[in-house]
Amino acid sequence: MGGRSSPAGWRRRAPPPPPLLLLLVYECAIGNFGMPQYGGTMHGVVVYPKANTKACKPFADFGLSFNPKAGGLPVFLLVDRGDCYFTTKGWNAQTAGAAAVLVADDRAEPLITMDTPESSGKEHLENITVPSALVSKRFGDDLKTALENGDMVNVLLDWRESLPHPDERVEYEFWTNSNDECGAKCDMQMSFVRDFRGVAQVLEQRGYTQFAPHYITWYCPEAFVLSAQCRSQCINHGRYCAPDPEQDFTTGYDGKDVVVQNLIQICLFKVANESRKPWLWWDYVHDFAIRCPMKEKKYTTDCAHGVIKSLGMDIDKITQCVGDPDADEDNPVLKAEQDAQIGHGARGDVTILPTFVVNNRQYRGKLDKRAVLRAICSGFEETTEPDICLTQDIQTNQCLENNGGCWLDKNTNFTACKDTFRGRVCECPVVNGVKFVGDGYTHCEASGVGRCQINNGGCWKETRNGKSVSACSNEQAKGCKCPQGFKGDGVHGCEDVDECKERLFCQCKDCSCENTWGSYECGCGGSNMLYMREHDTCISKVATSSVGWGFMWVIFFGLGFAGVGAYAVYKYRLRSYMDSEIRAIMAQYMPLENQETSSHQRHVDHADI
Incomplete structure (x- = not known):
């Protein structure tokens, strides 16, 4: 009838002595017809029919229906192997309202694939949609025994690991x-x-x-x-x-x-x-x-x-x-x-x-x-x-209901909910190249360069009189910090610091302080006073002007005296020079008294030699 199949997990909940529940895991062979819910699960209650146990005839002939009651779990019909094609069993179970078919093997052997026969009618190939699987004889007998004892047996059909999913291709x-x-x-x-x-x-x-x-x-x-x-x-x-x-x-x-x-x-x-x-x-x-x-x-x-x-x-x-x-x-x-x-x-x-x-x-x-x-x-x-x-016909988007229980920024609708084939995952998003970090469930915040461009990085921001102030800075990898002149957590708000009240500035004599939004302004008493912020001091505008002109007059007088002195020196040196020149000229025509002495002296000195 076919080769070995890839097993899927079948979980059975059977109550031994109340109130304990026993969770067991079994393997099965998925049928080569119907529509297994690859990547998903299906939960239902097991029913073993009172008649037509091999499901070779329509259950309507026996007055049986397996449509679930309002609010009840889907029915997984347990039938016996033998006497007819597997597809016939699946078709009869489906038309009777069953959500899945479990075929109990009639012999202890390795599980085989329930294949479609060559001569099977088209309805068995094209119209069977319920998933089916062959279960071992031992598991089938255990299910029957539990049902005969009046136990309620629930089964979870699990196809999530039926096919490997290692990468993105x-x-x-x-x-x-x-x-x-x-x-x-x-x-x-x-x-x-x-x-x-x-x-x-x-x-x-x-x-x-x-x-x-x-x-x-x-x-x-x-x-x-x-x-x-x-x-x-x-x-x-x-x-x-x-x-x-x-x-x-x-x-x-x-x-x-x-x-x-x-x-x-x-x-x-x-x-x-x-x-x-x-x-x-x-x-x-x-x-x-x-x-x-x-x-x-x-x-x-x-x-x-x-x-x-x-x-x-x-x-x-x-x-x-x-x-x-x-x-x-x-x-x-x-x-x-x-x-x-x-x-x-x-x-x-x-x-x-x-x-x-x-x-x-x-x-x-x-x-x-x-x-x-x-x-x-x-x-x-x-x-x-x-x-x-x-798409809707393949997978239901779990992020559409309550955002999948993940983080959501209500201001921008940025969400950590990502719909996948196996269900949603809560993972902080990447928006316009900016990565959000956090647990994905209760908190996500923008991080890295450019984060302030996305919802201001989740930080406080306010504009007054054309001036905008933000607690977000691209110099910070994450987090919010109120700028200078403000205090607070930077997320829920930043409050202006009253520098005047806290006496942080304008502490000099004659200083007056006026608080502004994010800053302050210092002044000095009187219109002739000027405040120097770097030195936190006041200086007189008038005093500064007098000192300046007095200093200029000193310079002018100094220059004047220097000029007069230079002129006097010049006149003295010029007169001395003129006197020496006149004396030299006159000496050529009439010897002077001191010149005679000098000449006689020179003569005596020469004679001695």
Whole structure:
């Protein structure tokens, strides 16, 4: 019926002796139909029907309904495995009003995936929306025992950790097939490609996701390579095979035709990915299904090339990638696909078509645009989800009610509430490059450079007579501080300091003080007094003027005396010079008395020699 699934947590609340409650955690296998609430939870009460315990018939035939009563919890219907398809059980439970289906295994074995059968009616594939899961036989027996004892059993279905969500990009794979003649499954797959194509391309183009398609093939046993069955279903001498679409080897298309078309689609993706346009794969698969269907006998390589040309892609590169299907050698592309089928880590082997793998974990549920998008959205790290994950039809915005219990600035409507796929988180915001800091619940404040531009940093600010005063300063990393001339906490307000009353200034003799908003003004008694703020003193305007003129008169008189003295010295020196010159001239004509003495003396001195 299917391979192993990725387990989700199922929590059971069963009261042993009152008033104690027992909380147990169980694993389950999510059904490959319905719509699991990836990233979320669902709480309900377990009911085991009194009749139709295997849910193979409509419950209306037994007069049973499981619609919850007003104010009551949703009903999770517990049914037994066996006698009919899993999808039939899910459909009958859903039509009876159940919110989820728990199928109790009838044997002790590892849990398997409840898959959709090939021949199941369309209502089982397209209309089943309630989530379902296979639970172990032991857990099923425990639930039945508790219900038989009259206990009320509540179960919390928890899908929050069903898919990893490590970072801000989701890697996902789509294991599919180009065959369009496989009944309801193929119809569902083509419908999904048509509906999901636009979403997938937007997510890929904006870098939110990294997508890769894959195709399942198997090999023909060596002993049967030359058989008609293997030659009609396989290429490369039995190395890569697919089932015959009509299950008839004599008519219609063969399995090898499917393998070739699968190979073309893989190579197209490789070439598109190399040109950084991987989203073209969705256009090709969509257009190929419309233009080249099997039922119209157009499922050919020539038709595929026509679609490739219409997309403007390089056919030669794709043809080179495909290689020779008749060669007796490995095809490197299909060999890699076979290797990828083998599970690594928690993913498990891929055995069911179609299969989605999100962050290396297999998705289980309906192949539906909304259901798959929900699974992809659950793979993003909280607060990194793209907007499409937070739309009304995917996720309810918890920030709309009471702001999610987070901090809110009523003046600006800045909020710490961030809606994520798994619910809201309270985280102080970043507004216009300014980061707010705080606990996110009761307090957030702007910090860093530029914080005063955002709501004045949450600080007090007031304007009077054209003068604005603020308690916020960009020189401070955070917090509020009243400026000089004010006192207070800086948040709720700043009060003017009365410098005159507190006698902080204007303490000099004859000083008078007048308080102003944020400052003060000092004056001096009388109109002839001037206040010097630097020295906190008053000086006389008149005294300052007299001293100045007296000092100037001193300078004038000094200069006058200096001039007269200089003139007298000049006259004296000039007269002395004139006297000496006159005496020298007169000495040439009449010797003077002192000159004779000098001449006689010179004569005697010469005679002695």
